[in-house]
Amino acid sequence: MNLFRQEALDVLSRHTGLEPGKIDALLERPPKSELGDFAFPCFQLAKELKKAPPQIAEELAEKVAGELELLTEARALGPYLNLFVNRQEFARSILHAPGALDEDIGTSSEGEGKVIAIDFSSPNIAKPFHVGHLRSTIIGSTLYRIFSSLGYECVGINHLGDWGTQFGKQIVGLKHWGAEKDLEDLDALNALYVRYHEEEEKNPELADEARDWFRRQEAGDPEALALWEKIRQTSLDYFKKIYDRLSVRFDHYTGESFFNDKMDAVVERADSLGLTSVSEGALVIDLEAHGIDAPALLRKADGATLYMTRDLAAACHRKKTYKFEKLLYVVGTAQSLHFRQLFKVLELMEEPWAKDCVHVNFGLVQGMSSRKGNVIYLEELLDEARNRAKEYMSANVDKRPELEDEEAVAEAVGIAAIFFSDLSKQRIKDYNFSWERAISFEGDTGPYLMNAHARIAGIIRKCGIELDPDADVTLLEEQSAHDLVSLISRYTDALREAAKTCEPSILAAYLLDLARALHSGYKELRVKGEEKKIAAARLLLLAVVKNVLASGMKILGIKPLEKM
Ligand code: ARG
Numbered sequence: 001m002n003l004f005r006q007e008a009l010d011v012l013s014r015h016t017g018l019e020p021g022k023i024d025a026l027l028e029r030p031p032k033s034e035l036g037d038f039a040f041p042c043f044q045l046a047k048e049l050k051k052a053p054p055q056i057a058e059e060l061a062e063k064v065a066g067e068l069e070l071l072t073e074a075r076a077l078g079p080y081l082n083l084f085v086n087r088q089e090f091a092r093s094i095l096h097a098p099g100a101l102d103e104d105i106g107t108s109s110e111g112e113g114k115v116i117a118i119d120f121s122s123p124n125i126a127k128p129f130h131v132g133h134l135r136s137t138i139i140g141s142t143l144y145r146i147f148s149s150l151g152y153e154c155v156g157i158n159h160l161g162d163w164g165t166q167f168g169k170q171i172v173g174l175k176h177w178g179a180e181k182d183l184e185d186l187d188a189l190n191a192l193y194v195r196y197h198e199e200e201e202k203n204p205e206l207a208d209e210a211r212d213w214f215r216r217q218e219a220g221d222p223e224a225l226a227l228w229e230k231i232r233q234t235s236l237d238y239f240k241k242i243y244d245r246l247s248v249r250f251d252h253y254t255g256e257s258f259f260n261d262k263m264d265a266v267v268e269r270a271d272s273l274g275l276t277s278v279s280e281g282a283l284v285i286d287l288e289a290h291g292i293d294a295p296a297l298l299r300k301a302d303g304a305t306l307y308m309t310r311d312l313a314a315a316c317h318r319k320k321t322y323k324f325e326k327l328l329y330v331v332g333t334a335q336s337l338h339f340r341q342l343f344k345v346l347e348l349m350e351e352p353w354a355k356d357c358v359h360v361n362f363g364l365v366q367g368m369s370s371r372k373g374n375v376i377y378l379e380e381l382l383d384e385a386r387n388r389a390k391e392y393m394s395a396n397v398d399k400r401p402e403l404e405d406e407e408a409v410a411e412a413v414g415i416a417a418i419f420f421s422d423l424s425k426q427r428i429k430d431y432n433f434s435w436e437r438a439i440s441f442e443g444d445t446g447p448y449l450m451n452a453h454a455r456i457a458g459i460i461r462k463c464g465i466e467l468d469p470d471a472d473v474t475l476l477e478e479q480s481a482h483d484l485v486s487l488i489s490r491y492t493d494a495l496r497e498a499a500k501t502c503e504p505s506i507l508a509a510y511l512l513d514l515a516r517a518l519h520s521g522y523k524e525l526r527v528k529g530e531e532k533k534i535a536a537a538r539l540l541l542l543a544v545v546k547n548v549l550a551s552g553m554k555i556l557g558i559k560p561l562e563k564m
Contacts, residue, residue: 451515
């Protein structure tokens with residue numbers, strides 16, 4: 001915490017009798033920074049003291065006034081006591097802080113030694129990639145970078161859906177209507193999978209055939225396994241190409257099949273704890289007594305294992321292997337019931353860490369699917385993003401500098417548009433994706449952030465002076481300069497808050513505020529042609545703003561470019 005806030009807490013604590021921690025939680029930011037840097041609401045004290053809040057604010061202002069050092073003024077404004085920092089000292093402390101110009105600005109070590117495991121993306125092999133998988137990929141990879149920036153050791157896990165009854169269906173599709181070469185062609189495999197479902201409606205016996213293939217697969221039948229292995233590889237090659245394009249990486253691709261030999265042990269434990277029962281031939285754990293109507297299914301009547309069985313084995317394996325502090329499942333809200341069941345069963349299995357498992361859920365996206373259903377063809381989507389970015393850029397060509405690699409810029413803008421439109425919304429909300437909105441360089445978009453960053457880069461290139469990290473920043477007198485300094489000082493808090501709530505939109509909103517403050521201030525904060533010392537101070541301020549933008553954008557998966 002910065003010394004200015006600390007002084008506010010100390011002085012208020014002394015005069016109100018409230019704990020500094022309590023005050024920290026109560027302290028707000030005035031709606032406009034002309035009105036001060038901290039606002040202390042007096043409503044709560046009003047009840048205790050049986051006085052009107054404005055009167056308390058007045059009295060506090062008087063008492064506090066003589067004791068300020070880093071703060072310069074205490075002013076009662078209605079029911080609030082507002083405190084002002086000494087702007088010169090504040091600017092110095094923020095802009096001369098060690099690391100202000102380093103790439104790791106804003107990072108902290110508070111998470112050191114703690115592991116956050118994040119299960120994200122996790123598409124299903126032999127089934128199409130859905131919009132939900134894209135959201136999970138975007139949100140999960142961003143949370144990975146947010147937690148890493150706070151010093152946590154993150155473990156990114158792709159829990160591929162690479163085991164389950166769908167393989168039986170896929171194999172039946174191949175056997176009846178496919179050819180050897182289809183095994184290497186994901187589109188062909190998808191088409192066969194769709195065909196299977198169409199045919200199954202006419203001919204329900206196919207379902208028995210499919211079940212039988214999956215049974216053979218679980219029993220280790222060489223033919224079934226060889227087919228499965230090829231299908232898996234074809235899908236994985238495709239996914240990895242996409243992940244590369246999105247700069248998303250995983251520490252482990254331990255999909256459902258990985259837990260094949262680890263399920264018996266968990267089922268036996270559940271058995272021995274007396275949790276299981278047999279219902280219509282299936283092995284289940286009844287959860288009704290725990291407020292969950294649907295039982296957790298561990299084995300079907302034919303002995304086949306299920307999604308739940310593999311998730312139980314996976315959770316136990318992860319705890320043992322990674323010793324996580326928290327295990328985050330970044331999966332759509334549609335699977336809420338599954339995760340409630342999973343966490344409850346872990347709790348009933350007396351795993352004390354069950355409480356550390358979190359379903360980081362998210363809502364639906366409409367308007368992103370390129371063909372029918374909510375299936376998306378990721379490559380097409382990314383190509384479209386790039387093309388639209390190119391179009392937008394050529395329509396606004398007179399506003400832009402000469403680019404060395406137009407293609408690369410368009411690719412980066414396209415990805416920024418997709419990532420940011422997702423990350424800027426509260427994750428539990430459903431939203432409508434619109435290309436026009438996402439790709440625009442104005443408004444609350446990823447390209448707008450990129451633009452702010454590139455604008456500062458342009459100023460730095462053209463200003464004609466060298467960056468001086470020791471520039472006298474006490475010369476920065478403009479309100480807009482103070483607003484920027486104040487925003488910079490809050491970067492780590494934004495990361496912290498985003499981590500605490502697993503909500504990347506907090507970081508996105510923060511970066512938008514910073515970019516907006518820049519756009520409204522940079523004209524006033526001219527560098528080129530200004531008096532030397534003033535120019536140097538402004539240049540340093542802009543350089544630090546640029547550094548924060550770059551850092552935050554990278555965390556959101558957006559490339560900070562020097563020119564665009
Ligand atoms: N493959 C699953 C699906 O597409 C998502 C897996 C999420 N992770 C997990 N451990 N259950 O629905």
